[in-house]
Amino acid sequence: MPLGTERRLGHARLWHRRPAAGDPRPPVLLVHGGYHGAWCWDYWAERLAAVGREVAALDLRGHGGLPQPPGYAEAGVMDFAGDVVAGIDALDRPAVVVGHSLGCLLVPLAATQRPTAGLLLACPSPPGNLPGARKVPLVPEGAPVPPLPAEIARTRYAIHLSDAELAxxxxxxxxxxxxxxxxxxxxxxPVDPAAIGAPVLVVEGGRDDPERHPAGQDAAIARFYGGDHIRLDDAPHDLMLGPGSDRWFDAVWARMDALLARA
Incomplete structure (x- = not known):
């Protein structure tokens, strides 16, 4: 991901672009979800940098072309949340930390350990202590899970993409x-919502995979964190990619900036 400077943070990697001049707004740290990498934030990063925001994107360990470290198949949520903590620590001041999908479990956990300016949780995985959260069938352990084939990725992530974009x-x-x-x-x-001292916005994609994001769950996550909720009726799971991403970006950041202004 060609975003400013590249910095290794243990097994993770941070891509960081500082604004040309001092900007009073908090920096933005972008955290991807499962199977993805910092590359999935290219469009959001460019849009944020274009308006003078300091922006950084994280490649979690073993993602975005990084080698799998020893014990990768046994690395759990708290290990990956540690990568997010390292990303927060690498910035000079508290950031708006943006998570997507499984990254939305890592980001709140990191925010219980470090101060943040706000959390933006897009198409979130639920915390384990969310009342009524739906479990998902488990995968075999012992070896890394192969990347999803294109047709499963279409259903789960990106029903809006063309065949070429999906490939x-x-x-x-x-x-x-x-x-x-x-x-x-x-x-x-579990996540302790009382330990997060920052405003939270939860973004729901109306065309998300209902097996992993059943009706009402994303709104319940927003209530769990005492945050705001916005539903984008025509947005898929990977709402930062492909056709429509410009509209969804505008809607999300208009709401997030308004939330930060009230904080």
Whole structure:
């Protein structure tokens, strides 16, 4: 992801672009979800940088072309949340930390350990202690889970993409830690919402995969964190990619900036 400077943070990697001049707004840290990498934020990063925001994007360990570290298949939610903490620590001041999908479990956990300016949770995985959250069938453990084939990726992530765009997306997906997936799928990891001292916005995609994001769950996540909720009726799971991403970006950041202004 050609976003400013590249910095290794242990097993993770941070891409960081500072504004040309001092900007009073908090920096933005972008955190991807399962199978993805910092590349999925290219459009959002460019849009944020274009209006003078300091922006950084994180490649979690074993993602975005990074090598899988020893024990990758046994790395769990708290290990990956540690990568997010390292990303927060690498910035000079509290950031608006943006998570997508499984990244939305890592981001609140990191925010219980470090001050943040706000959290933006897009198409979120639920915390394990969310009342009524739906479990997902587990995957076999012992070895990394292969990337999703294109047709499954279409259903789960990107029903709005053309065949060529979908093939490009599928080629970028990477193997995932089964421990990470199962700790999310089995709802094993709770989050203490009282330990997050920042405003929270939850973004729901109206065309998300209903097996993993059943009706009402994203709104319940917003209530759990005491945050705001916005539903984008025509948005898929990977709402930062492909046709429509400009409209969804505008809607999300208009709401997020208004939330930050009230904080």
């Amino acid at each position: 490009d997306l599928a080629a970028k997906l990477c193997p995932e830690s089964p421990r990470l997936l199962n700790e999310r799928y089995d709802l094993r990891i």
